[in-house]
Amino acid sequence: MIRVWSDNISAGLLDRHGGSGAAFAYAPDTATERAVSMTMPVRLASWDQAFGIHPIFEMNLPEGYLKEKLRLAFAKATGTFDALDLLSVVGRSQIGRLRYTAPDADLDDQVPFQSVDEVLNHRRDRQLFDYMMDRFAAYSGIAGVQPKVMIRDENEADVLKGRRSSSIQGATHIVKFWDPAEYPHLAANEYFCLLAAEKAGLTVPRRRLSEDASALVIDRFDLRSDGSYMGIEDFCVLNAKGADRKYEGGYETAVFKRLKDFIPGELQHVELGKLFTLFVLNVAVRNGDAHLKNFALLYDNVAGAPRLADVYDIVTTTAYLSKDVMALTLDGTTKWPDIRQLTRLGTLRCGLSLKDVAVIVDRVATAVSEVLVELKIYARHDPSFANVAASMEAQWGIGLSQSLGRGTP
Template identity: 55%
Template sequence: MLRVWAGKRPVGLLDRHGAHGATFVYDEKAQPGDAISLTMPVRTASWDHAFGIHPIFEMNLPEGALRAELNRRFAKATGRFSDLDLLGVVGRSQIGRLRFTAPDSDLDENVPLQSVDEILRARRGGELYDYLVAKFAVHSGLSGVQPKVMIRGEEDVSAPRKSDSVKGATHIVKFWDKDEYAELAANEFFCLEAARRIGLQVPGFSLADDGSALIVERFDLRPEGTYNGFEDFCVLNGVGSDRKYEGGYEARLFKRTREFVGGAGRSKALHDLFKLFVLNCAIQNGDAHAKNFALLYDLPTGAAALAPVYDLITTTAYLPADKMALTLNGTTAWPSAQKLTQLGQTRADVSLKQINEMFEQIADTLAELAPAVRTYFADRSPEIGERILAAWSSGVSFSLGRTRSWSQGASVQPEEVTEDNETDGPGCR
């Protein structure tokens, strides 16, 4: 059994239910603002889940190498290691506002300090990943197959980090397997830079000198050290992470955004979601599944907004035949400019003029970034750099219906990118 906290308030209990499920019960004193999810409002009756744990609780469970490491550490001692057991291990340090402890324990989130500069300058060489996993695995309640951990930066990287009340993780450190996805950190770095340049909300991000790691600032962290609510679109669709590739973008993303974002913020959320979707098609990111989009909010009873961009890469640089993660018009094939235009007009309420301006801006931005991509990869992995640019050229040509030169444009150095990564959404810098 686990105590569930929303912010710093205990709001209910999560326990096993039946042979394979779980049940959550709100405390009698829970208020509407204590809701653990936009999909699970406060009520007297229990919230039962037949198999596994509820999507909102499963959302941040580690996957891949991180889960394997935690399983190695704890399975032998406990005799079993279910999702509920894993949540009990990483529950004090999660993305979003929810935390989990033993029923009789207080909430104390005290993540160890780590120099961000040490990671950026690659001072530990090839031992960096093993060192960080050993130190931060139990503090890394975040999903994703890509190797990653959450750390608490010891430097005053930005104003919010100066608060003595910030005891939780402040950054996400992402690595890559050189034998499987070469230069993945740099790939994501340039894709995030493209998103930043076209005006999408992007958290601060930096690339290690040797390209071994990408460091991303948490965008759900408030200046006083508390966290905003965060729910990915698996949760908002009421499905687990194992179904992140199911369904179509029309319903999974755009319909749910209409349902959960109301008032004046809906138009902006739909506009930004469509713009992000267009960018994904232009860079050919075939991993834009339901967990890689999310909503952010101060309180579940207040306004929600589209979360800043994360997990943005050009997958066809490694998988040339890769297609979209979900369907559009019933197919995972990359959409034409006509299909994207139809989506924007019918699902996101974006005008034809705005769509054309968006296509032009994204095409120009990727072309301007091309020299920096080519220069960066020239001495590291020229083939990967050319594959990325070939994918961008193909995406811009087919999905945007635009033609651009990929040999001239403004350059950017990796260390220059974090200075003006400012956003104005809930809980964002």
């Protein structure tokens, strides 16, 4: 059994139920604004899940290398290691506003200190990776197959303006690594994709590439100045799907229509414009991993108006898998769309005018073209990145010409 905390206040209990499922029951005095999800309002009846745990509780469970490391470390002690066991390990440090503890335990979400500067200035070897995985794995309630941990910067008073380290107990940064044998230079790949997103006018958290390019350090965009955290729910949660179904569905319904289900009418036009921009960017840089967990809504109050979350987890997957396709379908296919399909998506699903669509496509094309110049310069300074950079350049050129109908610089 696990106690669930919402905005640092106890909200209810989560436990196994029915052999292979789970049940969550709100405490009788839980306030409406302490609801754990926009999809699970406060009520007397329990919220039952037939298989696994509820999507909102599963949302931040580690995957890949991090999950396996935690399993090896804790399975012997617990006897089993299912989703609830994993949540009990990483529950005190999560992305978003929810935390998890033992039923009779107080909330302690303090994360150990780690200098961001030390990470950024480290020279390429495996020692830092092994050290940070050993020290921070249990404090890293964050999804994704790519190895990553969450840390609290010991010099954050300088890094995050106006924030005092004494007021921030939880993680302040995400540190992402890459496996040179599988996806070489993935950190640099993501860095330049996020730079393109920023130049296209999207909100992107501050990110810094380490000197040796072995790590990408990203500021937590859900962190408030008082040390508390905003609510965030990915589109697996909003579609009531587990993480194993993140590649199911079409962008039209599972992403664009779902956003309209949760965004108030008067705010939809702006947020749909952002979402369309993000989609066009994913197409331009050939990100075949834009699945349901890589889109999210962010909010200050679960009962208030959410907005599209800051951009995260964008990479050019076709730099490694040249025949990669989209993560979800558009017009019933995962093939990369052309400008005609993008225009139809923007006008029919987002309510944009033809002029609005053209402006967004032009803005994305310009952003990608500008970042291509920086990408080439960086590759000249780091010859080990040259092959990946050349693949990215080729794939971005294909995206610009075949999908956006624009030429390359």
